[in-house]
Amino acid sequence: MTVLEFISQPWHWAPAGVVIGLTVPMLLLLGNKHFGISGNLRHICAACIPADIPFFKYNWKKEVWNLFFVAGIVIGAFIASQFLMTPDPIQVAPTLATDLEQYGIDDYSKMLPVQLFSWDMLFSLKGLFFFVIGGFLVGFGTRYAGGCTSGHAIMGLSNLQWPSLVATIMFMIGGFISANLIVPFLLKL
Amino acid sequence: MTKDINSDSPGIDKQKDFEIRSQNAQCVNVSEVDDTKPWFVNLRYLVAGVLFGIALVKSEVVSWFRIQEMFRLESFHMYGVMGVAVVTGMISVFLIKKFKAKTIDGESIVFTDKRFLKGQVYGGLIFGIGWAITGACPGPLFAQLGMGFTAVGVTIISAIAGTWVYGLLREKLPN
Numbered sequence: 001m002t003v004l005e006f007i008s009q010p011w012h013w014a015p016a017g018v019v020i021g022l023t024v025p026m027l028l029l030l031g032n033k034h035f036g037i038s039g040n041l042r043h044i045c046a047a048c049i050p051a052d053i054p055f056f057k058y059n060w061k062k063e064v065w066n067l068f069f070v071a072g073i074v075i076g077a078f079i080a081s082q083f084l085m086t087p088d089p090i091q092v093a094p095t096l097a098t099d100l101e102q103y104g105i106d107d108y109s110k111m112l113p114v115q116l117f118s119w120d121m122l123f124s125l126k127g128l129f130f131f132v133i134g135g136f137l138v139g140f141g142t143r144y145a146g147g148c149t150s151g152h153a154i155m156g157l158s159n160l161q162w163p164s165l166v167a168t169i170m171f172m173i174g175g176f177i178s179a180n181l182i183v184p185f186l187l188k189l
Numbered sequence: 190m191t192k193d194i195n196s197d198s199p200g201i202d203k204q205k206d207f208e209i210r211s212q213n214a215q216c217v218n219v220s221e222v223d224d225t226k227p228w229f230v231n232l233r234y235l236v237a238g239v240l241f242g243i244a245l246v247k248s249e250v251v252s253w254f255r256i257q258e259m260f261r262l263e264s265f266h267m268y269g270v271m272g273v274a275v276v277t278g279m280i281s282v283f284l285i286k287k288f289k290a291k292t293i294d295g296e297s298i299v300f301t302d303k304r305f306l307k308g309q310v311y312g313g314l315i316f317g318i319g320w321a322i323t324g325a326c327p328g329p330l331f332a333q334l335g336m337g338f339t340a341v342g343v344t345i346i347s348a349i350a351g352t353w354v355y356g357l358l359r360e361k362l363p364n
Contacts, residue, residue: 024281
């Protein structure tokens, strides 16, 4: 087995977690940067559409490193999906697969259900929720909370910040409510 | 006396700018040496992003299916990834503090404590609801785009719109 083949297998959660966690010291050692991603959404607002809103009136160029980091994520994901994949279908819990089948989702060739996240679906009632409203809640919620999974759950908890623990618990509560009560309803639309 | 930080924002002094940047932000650039460096030093963060992007995809954190499994308690995978990532981060931060490690430019590494805000409760809940619907938090949104799900670009634009509306309503919301 070559190194490339080894990396191309789906990663076990333990080494995957180590690599993701090492992003924290990597950014600190590279230049005193605290791991976080949702701030980029704000920097884009500050750079493109500040509209005289005080919250966006700051020197976004001070945070340009974060935009480089996120551009790297897009490139890294492209590399992984093009060159570091096996052709096998994604493994999904059988109970989830059974439930999704009744909503017409049975394609496990990609990590997102292609029957849900395609351009065709975008212009439907389902698409309105899964793309537009879902995205809006992510953008609004992360900024209101002052961080997302990376900033609060990983960086904040790594630095033992209890407000980040509160935020992380609320992320999880919101997710439990949404995945069990809201998503099944939306899939029926 | 106010000191201009650059020609783009005259009249905003450095301290004020830092305070605004720090509002509702977990990750604020505290580096003092950045201003003295050419723009291309930022390429190191691009490389860091590439590694992180590969890890996001290979760990399947970007998978909508994995997010559903996590919140439906059908798989341990996501809890394992997140748990190990947090422990790795904690040990790293502990070691950096203990040995007073410096950046590769020789700058001291600074940590700031976060204040509790009501937004962490309300905003956290709102984000959690959106997270389970889109199957992605902000990092994976960008990764999904890189994986070729171009329609997710619409989700990202919506997320930017959501952030903008938050900025607009900020003074009227309980913070």
